[in-house]
Amino acid sequence: MRQLYYTVQILLRGRGSNFIKLVSLTLGLLIGILLFSQIAYELSYENFYKDPENVALLRCRRVKDGISDKDYDDSTFRPAAADLWEALPDLIESASLSVNFYQPDCYIDDKKLEDMQVMFADTLFFQTIGLEILRGDPHELATPLSVFLSQSKARELFGDEEPVGKTFSMSKMLDVTVRGIYQDVPGNTVYPHNTVISLPTLEEYIYGRGTWKSNDIYNVLFRLKSPESVEAMNNRIQKAVERYTETKEGTDVMEFSILPLPDIYLSSPDNVRRLVILGVLGFSIFFVSIMNYVLAAVASFSRRAKAVGVHKCCGADGTHVLGMFMWETGILVATSIIACLVLMYIFREGIEDMLHVHLAELFTWQNLWVPSLTVLLLFLVAGVLPGRMFANIPVTQIFRRYTDSKRSWKRGLLFVQFIGVSFILGVLVTTIWQYHDLMTRSVGFRTERLAVGQLRTTENLSGQGVEDDIRRQPYVESVARNSNSLLSHYSTTGLTDIQGNFLCPLHFQNVAKDFPQTVGMQLVEGAWPEHIGEALIGRKVVETMKWGDKALGQRLPVNAQWVGLDSQPTVVGIVEDVRNMGFFMEQTCTAFILSDKRNGSYNVRLKEPVDENLARLNEFVKEAYPKAALEFITYMDIQRENYSNVYRFRNTVWITSLCIFFIVLMGLIGYVNDETQRRSKEIAIRKVNGAEAPSILSLLAMDILKVAIGAVILGTGFAWYVSGVWLEQFADSTLPSPVWFVLLAVGLLVLIVLLVILKAWRIANENPVQSIKSE
Known part of the structure; x- marks a missing residue:
């Protein structure tokens, strides 16, 4: 107690320097704890499932001339689940199909539901992935228009009412009925969802049923009989796939393998790179904070040396002096912890937005070891290092001026x-x-004041009529239709060379006349399409196909029926490449085909002020077409979301x-x-x-x-x-x-x-x- 009394007296006398120490420790602890906890949180991805090491994802990649693609495709073909389960029953306990790339807007009456994370899945999804069903029968997912909600989402949507049997609308086109409730999924997953809709809903009403050669949109999951089955299955999977489909295309081979669910997040080099940099940032501020504390302590040597000498003359040894400094550090660290908690409470929303995770999920009981270890390390380093220096001050200094300025220490810390x-x-x-x-950076068209919205409705609306109604609004400068957003994944087909070898996917979509001019594409060569079946291509297509100056007049290898044509489209113009997949990926090959079919996306160039006119546009379409799902968002906002x-x-x-x-x-x-x-x-x-x-x-x-x-x-x-x-x-x-x-x-x-x-x-x-x- 006497050491604590002396410590408190010292702290009261050195209020100025202690304030600097306190602020330094608080800032270092706050940022260090947040960053280190974020790293630990992301390292625990998928670990909340039942026996997650037994769950594996099927993936594939293309091997061209013996050289494998750098990245795997995590979505594959529908029959793979049942066929591989049939081929490898000694390794697989169950198999499941799910699709999460399609995220429909959901409504109750005319109210759009926020934060609906949709997964389309089959009846074995919950069993395979290891999620507990709280209510309902998973076999209901074999029926179209059935849906299971997470526990928290059901409470959010329906409060204390019974959720089972309730309905809501999917894109104002289909009414789905709640058939069950399942346990909540935390945020540390690469497949977030709070709504699971039956897979037949997607296949019967939206995309159709996939085969071994089409619609590679499915996430195929296997629950294995043991973690050791991963290696055994990877040794046998290629031959198993070859029993059901051809894996060779010219000189290219589709290579299949599985990856345990907990390893998916860290299989991305980008995620690993980001965590390493977050670790470096966290260590930097944490270490600098400690060094600043030590620097402030060392700077007080000449002022406090005489007091230490007095304590030693009164019988205190080095251990007692070290203990006093540890008490002093402990009090400051405890105060800084309280300050951190207060700052987290005050700036909670900003912190959660910055880290993209709720603090309640970040600081679970399983993760509390991270902040605890951070605090302990801070206390030991900040306390012991200067404490030992104080403990070594000679007792004789009480009779003379203490001259050891510790300049080497100060300069080193600085x-x-x-x-x-x-x-x-x-x-x-x-x-x-x-x-x-x-x-x-240019994305191949002018995004300024340009908004896009996708029309979905069960009503027999004229696409041209809706376009004309929008064009007549005084705040609209121009409008044109196409298949979907320009900054998205288009329909794809393969580009091949003369020998039939696969080169790369061609991303294509339908557009209406004058669409390229409306969105501000940049014509490089040729002319704008004027007749049905004419197409624009990006520079990347010319380069990939090695057409040189002979690109105009070429036929695109697109299934004519997909785009509503009688024959393959003809190239009439070349434009600057559209960066539809963003800048995280290499430039894709793109094509834009003039067609009057499947043009349900509206691109609207607004007048200033953009935000005000965007709100007016959304209000207009809501009133004019109450039974249609059509909401506009600017391309600038799409870019912000993408990045x-x-x-x-x-x-x-x-x-x-x-x-x-x-x-x-x-x-x-x-x-x-x-x-x-x-x-x-x-x-x-x-x-x-x-x-x-x-x-x-x-x-x-x-x-x-x-x-x-x-x-x-x-x-x-x-x-x-x-x-x-x-x-x-x-x-x-x-x-x-x-x-x-x-x-x-x-x-x-x-x-x-x-x-x-x-x-x-x-x-x-x-x-x-x-x-x-x-x-």
């Missing part, structure tokens, strides 16, 4: 902090530049950068204050001997620059390297110019020098007599 802040600011430059580049992970990562780096910058700023201020106080007599003597204020300031600035220059170069160089790793996930992306990193380093050094000058200004201009007479 060096580490400068590395940390320059590194994170360098990553910040890259993330800001990258997000701006993604949002402003939401980049946006969140950028914000994470923003917050981390601000916190670490603030921590380093406080550490630098403390260091300069301590140095000017320690060297006040030296500065006074220099002034008595004729030194001017500028030379004194230059002396102090050069002292800091000796530490800062090397640290900033190292930190900025490391930032450049990590930025390159981060940008590997984006196709066609390049690092910002090295000039930006150089400017960052120079700007940071200038800021450091300015701060030193501002803090040392008073002592450099002070009357030297004041310092000397206080000696």
Whole structure:
């Protein structure tokens, strides 16, 4: 208790330095705990299922001339589930089919339901994946228009009412009936869902039933009899598939394998890369926070040394002194934990949006070891390191001035902090530049003021009539129809060479006349399509097919019936490539075919102000077509949603950068204050001997620059390297110019020098007599 009493007295006397320590620890703990917990959360993907290691996903990839595609396709063919179960009954316990790429809008009456994460699945889905059914019979999923809801979604939609038997609308076209309730699915899954609709609903009303050669849209899951069955099945699966379908196409081979469910998330190099960078960011701010605490403690040596000597004269040994400092660190850490909890509560919504996970899911009992270990590590390092230094202060110092300034320690700690802040600011430059580049780079058409909406209805509406009604609105500049959003996955067919070897998929869709001009496509060669069956292609098609200057007049290998034509479409023009799959993937081959069939998507160019007119447009179509599902969204918003992970990562780096910058700023201020106080007599003597204020300031600035220059170069160089790793996930992306990193380093050094000058200004201009007479 006596140690605690002395500790409290010391804390009360050093309120200024303790405030700096507290802020530093709080910021470091807050960001460190959040980032480390996020990493642990993402490493636990799919682990909430029953025996998840026994569940495996079927995947395939193309092997061309003995060279495998880099990425696997996680969606395959419908018959694979039943056929492989039949072929390998000694390894497979059950098999299931599901589809999650199609996300229909759902309504109760005219109210659109928010956050409906839809999965279409068969009767064995829950058994195979390992989810508990709370109510209902899963065999109901064999019936079209049947749906199971998660427990929380059922409560959200129907409150305390009985959900089973309730109905809601799917795209205002089909009414589905709730047949059961299943356990909630946490957010740490690559297949999020809170609504499971029977697979026959999708196959009978939307896409049709897939075969071994068509509609490779199915996620095929197997529940194996043991985890060891994964390797055994991968050894036999290729031959098993070949019993049911041809896997060769020219010189290409479709290669099949399975992957355990818990390994799916980390099988993506982009996810691994992101977690590594989050770990580096978390470690950076956490380590800098600890070093700043130690720096503040070391800076107080000369002031507290005499007190330590007094304690030793009164019988305290090194262990007691260390214990006092551990008590001091413990109190500050406990206070910082409380401050962290308060900040999490106040900024909960912003934190959850940044991390894209609810804090209640992030800090479950299973994950509490992460913040606990973080706090323990902080306490031990921040307490023991300076505590041992205090414990080693000699007792004889009570009779004389303690002269050990620990300058090597101070400079070393400051060096580490400068590395940390320059590194994170360098990553910040890259993330800001990258997000701006993604949002402003050309996607092959003009997205400004352009909105898109998909019409779905059971009414016999004229597509042209709806288009004309929209065009007549005073806030609409132009409108044209096509098959679906330009920034989406189109219908696909294969492009092949003369020998019949597969080259790549061709993404195509139907468009109405004048559609290319309305959306702002850029014609490179040829003419705009004027007649049914004429088509535009992107530059990538010409390059892939090696058509050169003979592209015009070529026939596209598209099934004419798919696009409502009598014969294959003819190329009449070449346009700049449309980046329909975004910048995470390589440029696709695209084609746009003039047809009056299946054009249910409306592209509307609005007048300014866009947000206001978008709201007016949605209100108009809701009133004019109450039984139709038609809601418009701008292409800019689609892009923002597509790059939401980049946006969140950028914000994470923003917050981390601000916190670490603030921590380093406080550490630098403390260091300069301590140095000017320690060297006040030296500065006074220099002034008595004729030194001017500028030379004194230059002396102090050069002292800091000796530490800062090397640290900033190292930190900025490391930032450049990590930025390159981060940008590997984006196709066609390049690092910002090295000039930006150089400017960052120079700007940071200038800021450091300015701060030193501002803090040392008073002592450099002070009357030297004041310092000397206080000696």
